[in-house]
Amino acid sequence: FVATTTNKPLQGKKLLLTAGPTREAIDPVRYISNHSSGKMGFALAQAAAEMGADVTLISGPVNLATPNNVQRINVESAQQMLDSVMDNVEGIDIFIGCAAVADYRFADAANEKIKKSADKMQLNLVKNPDILASVAALANKPFTVGFAAETSNVEGYAKGKLEHKKLDMIAANDVSVKGLGFNADNNALQVFWPNGSQALPVADKLVLARQLLALINQQMPN
Ligand code: CTP
Numbered sequence: 001f002v003a004t005t006t007n008k009p010l011q012g013k014k015l016l017l018t019a020g021p022t023r024e025a026i027d028p029v030r031y032i033s034n035h036s037s038g039k040m041g042f043a044l045a046q047a048a049a050e051m052g053a054d055v056t057l058i059s060g061p062v063n064l065a066t067p068n069n070v071q072r073i074n075v076e077s078a079q080q081m082l083d084s085v086m087d088n089v090e091g092i093d094i095f096i097g098c099a100a101v102a103d104y105r106f107a108d109a110a111n112e113k114i115k116k117s118a119d120k121m122q123l124n125l126v127k128n129p130d131i132l133a134s135v136a137a138l139a140n141k142p143f144t145v146g147f148a149a150e151t152s153n154v155e156g157y158a159k160g161k162l163e164h165k166k167l168d169m170i171a172a173n174d175v176s177v178k179g180l181g182f183n184a185d186n187n188a189l190q191v192f193w194p195n196g197s198q199a200l201p202v203a204d205k206l207v208l209a210r211q212l213l214a215l216i217n218q219q220m221p222n
């Protein structure tokens with residue numbers, strides 16, 4: 001038996017990806033997060049493994065089974081996700097940032113449960129590090145692919161992120177469309193790279209994952 005490259009186009013490639021939401025602690029019993037289900041990232045991990053890649057999936061808290069032949073690392077906060085990505089990025093050929101990383105965390109998360117007292121309270125937030133931009137800034141960077149969740153001006157914002165984060169490709173989705181994107185089984189993507197684009201119409205996330213990986217394989221240097 002001789003393995004062909006036709007059905008395993010990512011054989012020999014090492015892929016690292018992030019998926020799911022992050023949780024930013026307010027105190028030991030509370031956090032802020034978002035509605036990301038992790039489905040798109042897990043579909044990408046499954047599809048990449050099926051295409052022969054060596055896959056490491058760094059996931060925030062989600063309710064999904066680990067796909068076959070995927071090495072999974074669980075994290076909670078954005079800072080933990082960044083640390084785990086940096087610990088695992090060496091030798092990686094493709095990085096996909098699919099996680100819905102919280103943009104802000106609490107400036108001073110409390111060690112003890114916060115008791116209620118005043119009628120109003122304020123929480124101070126500070127910006128989280130940008131994991132995707134940090135990978136794209138590495139000297140020996142992998143082919144770096146981002147996602148963009150937008151509710152308007154999808155193409156404009158996505159192209160802006162492609163450029164200022166110095167990405168090789170970005171997959172944008174309009175999260176204002178009901179039944180698509182966040183928490184849904186289906187999605188639709190507009191994919192942009194520095195000199196091209198491709199629309200991937202509404203489909204099951206696993207189907208889209210295969211199409212996006214085929215595009216990545218086509219656009220990345222050998
Ligand atoms: N991302 C990341 N680290 C962050 C924020 C975002 O790695 N701290 C990644 C996401 O995984 C995604 C991409 O950046 O691949 C775009 O995320 P998105 O939330 O759409 O864009 P932001 O750059 O955070 O800008 P904004 O939320 O203001 O649109």
Ligand code: CA
Pocket residue numbers: 101102103
């Ligand atoms: Ca964001």
